[in-house]
Amino acid sequence: MIGSTGFIPKSLVTVLALVWLAAVPMAQAIPLGTPLEFDSQEQREQYNKLVRELRCTVCQSETLHESQAALAGDMRRRIYDMTRSGASGDEVVDFLVQRYGDYVRYRPPLQANTLLLWGSPFLALMAGGVIWWRVVRRRRALLSDEALSDADRDALERFRRGE
Amino acid sequence: MTPKILLPFAGVLAVLGLFYLGLQVDSRELPSPLIDRPAPAFELQSLTEPDRTLTEQDFIGEVALVNVFASWCSSCWAEHSNLVELERRGITIHGLNYRDERPAALRYLRRGGNPYTHIAFDPRGDAGMEWGVYATPETFLLDANGRIRHKHVGPLDAQVIREEFLPRIEQLTAEAAS
Structure with missing residues (x-):
């Protein structure tokens, strides 16, 4: 944006940006796209799985894996540190749930207050089944109706003739 | 027949009603x-006395507010005068200076006043x-006893203070005295 204003040469902007970056103290948070080292493939997989299953609590429709928020960086750092020091995936999730609540999980646990959430697809399926069954039953009832009576035929014949 | 024709409308209204309720949820x-x-x-570290180490024990001992703030946070600034007012009325407030820089935070307090008893620098x-x-x-x-009894996210405006905090502070202070 700044480079496109034309007032400041692009090279100067680059230099300023580099100076600024160097002046920023080493933040603890892990910015997006930082290459990370792990002791084992399992640790890498656990980290990659966790950051995709946990929610950034500031920007609530993003996972930690995709969020730019500072808090998400802090949370990624905590998950990374815990993973490297040997914590299991469940331990990491518990740690964050104890502090931020179940909301950090994109995969909500099945418990009393989430029963409706988990049950809603089945409820919708059942409601659909009931409606379907009733429609079918009504149509079947129509089929089994008696054929037209003689009086009906007479009436139709009169309509056809335009009387 | 008429009630059956109304059924889809009732369904749509019910869904719209749910959406409307959903909009009210913060x-x-x-x-x-x-x-x-x-x-x-x-x-x-303490924000104001860098040589001093603070722990949660420094926040505990009486009914108190713990306010998380930062100089870069504009809604913190919006509530700041209310905190100063609360402190003036004798309510203990501790601060957690969150993801901030010390000079900026100290400048913030010089401008707005310092209502905090202890401020932990984080x-x-x-x-x-x-x-x-x-x-x-x-x-x-x-x-x-240092137990968290209530939490509010967002600025403390007059209504929040009056409805969420003052009654609880009063009740907890009475509990502590008995």
Whole structure:
């Protein structure tokens, strides 16, 4: 944006940006796209799985894996540190749930207050089944109706003739 | 026949009603799992006295507010005068200076006044994570035993203070005295 204003040469902007970056103290948070080292493939997989299953609590429709928020960086750092020091995936999730609540999980646990959430697809399926069954039953009832009576035929014949 | 024709309309109205209720829900305010739990531990420098180490024990001992703030947070600034007013009325407030820089935070306090008894300086958000902080300003209410009894996310305006905090402070102070 700044480079496109034309007032400041692009090279100067680059230099300023580099100076600024160097002046920023080493933040603890892990910015997006930082290459990370792990002791084992399992640790890498656990980290990659966790950051995709946990929610950034500031920007609530993003996972930690995709969020730019500072808090998400802090949370990624905590998950990374815990993973490297040997914590299991469940331990990491518990740690964050104890502090931020179940909301950090994109995969909500099945418990009393989430029963409706988990049950809603089945409820919708059942409601659909009931409606379907009733429609079918009504149509079947129509089929089994008696054929037209003689009086009906007479009436139709009169309509056809335009009387 | 008429009632059956009305059925789809009733269905649509019901769904619209749900949407309308959904709009009223403030999805930013999450229920904190820390309510009724002891104040989480931390060990940080004091913002105002860098030589001094503060822990959660410094926040505990009387009914007190713990306010999470930062100089870069505009809604913190919006509530600041209310905190000063609360302190003037004798309510103890401790501060957690969250992901901030010391000079900026000190300037902020010089401009707005310092209502805080102790301020823990948390530039990396370590204590913030222990306290489940996700959106400054946040304000916790501690009872005299250091248990978190209430949490508010967002600025403390007059209505929040009157409805959420003053009655609880009064009740907890009475509990502590008995």
